[in-house]
Amino acid sequence: MQRFIEFVVRFKNYITLCVLIVMSFAMMSFGDLSRLGGFRAVIVGSIGWMQSVFAWIPNPVALKSENAQLRELNLQLSIESARGRKAMVENVSLRKMLDLRKRVDVDLIAADIVGKTTTQLRNYATMNKGSANGVKEGMSVVTDAGLVGHVVGTSEDFAVIQLLLNRDTRVAAKVQRSRVDGIIAWDGETTLALKNVPASFDVQAGDMVITSNYSTRYPANIVIGRVTKVEEETNSLFRKIIVEPSADFTTLEQVFVVAELPDEQRRDLERRVEERIRQRTMER
């Protein structure tokens, strides 16, 4: 016994260490304070009370960190908000386009505009659908708002559209209300001009202008725009009629290609007749 006591006294540090380590592990295996029920409630309550008493003291480090976090959160929310707004606008646009699809009885190929060339005399747009998707040269391109132009070139996956705001634009059109015919051409600005309308014909500001049955390039009854100004020209039999295009070319993002080519037989016949008349005129 004496030797045991001597042993314990001699190695008390190591024995204590071992005992306390075992106790620590035992407590760890016992678990956290939640098993102590009311004791935990007292501890948590006391700590909470002490912290709340001194909670009014500002913590510059924490404030700085919180500020940085809030700034980051603000940035993220701004991005989310912008995305949300964009999605909402896109949603409205796409819904309108879906509606357009229901309204027309021809096949439409949906495409996104991926590039635009809108310098003064070259207004073209590139879309992400090409010959592989059934797009062919000469097909008309529309949006839910109205006529955009026609396809002038295709590759396998892309196609180039000649917009209405182009110096080569000539569209047989008519005023929807009074059925007056004319030719739509680009006036060099952001508007179009309805030409060849005699001064005596009934055209008023606000009239809707649509594609005519006479057009060999575009399907009939597609909205082109609205008459914004009708001016009488001195020393002329015709009026100067300004048409605001319905399609917004500055924010053009989604378009539909009308999967229908102009009637080749009709175009061929008209071309032959024109040629014959020209020849007869020359013979005379």
Next chain:
Amino acid sequence: MSIIFDRSLFVTNPVMRYIAYAVLALFLSVIHIVFLRFIAVSSVTPDLLFILTVWIALVEGQFSGIIAGFLCGLLFDVVSTDVQGSNALAKTLAGFVAGFFYKEGFAMTTIGSARFLMICALAALIHNVVYYFLYTRPMETGFLMFFLKYGVATTLYTTVAAVFPMLVVNRQKDW
């Protein structure tokens, strides 16, 4: 007041010293919970109860250091609502390691010198290795990365905090 702060009373009476340690431990634990957040750097704070453990180990010896480490750790586990026993184990080992540097009659000389900081750094390193090893067990995070990120930082911060008691003792050579 002069009776309360009569230093000789604590020097000659070990019971008073142990009561003072207990009061100081409670006080430091409150400081730790309430005020240490103000000096937290990336959520790393110095361990005041650890410094007290090292102090006790150097002043009272290894045995007292082990006991003090266990009790301080237990107190810390309770007030920080940590896993019971994790801090107790780490601080018991810290007290044990610090106790190796105990020299009877030279405690204040040790504490008042840079040796105290080295002892703190060594004991804190062992303390944090053990503590963060236990801390990361239930996590998917690797121990080494976590220790390098927080363990080393806590060790350094605690060692820096140990400079203050060292300076206080260093200025009062008449202890």
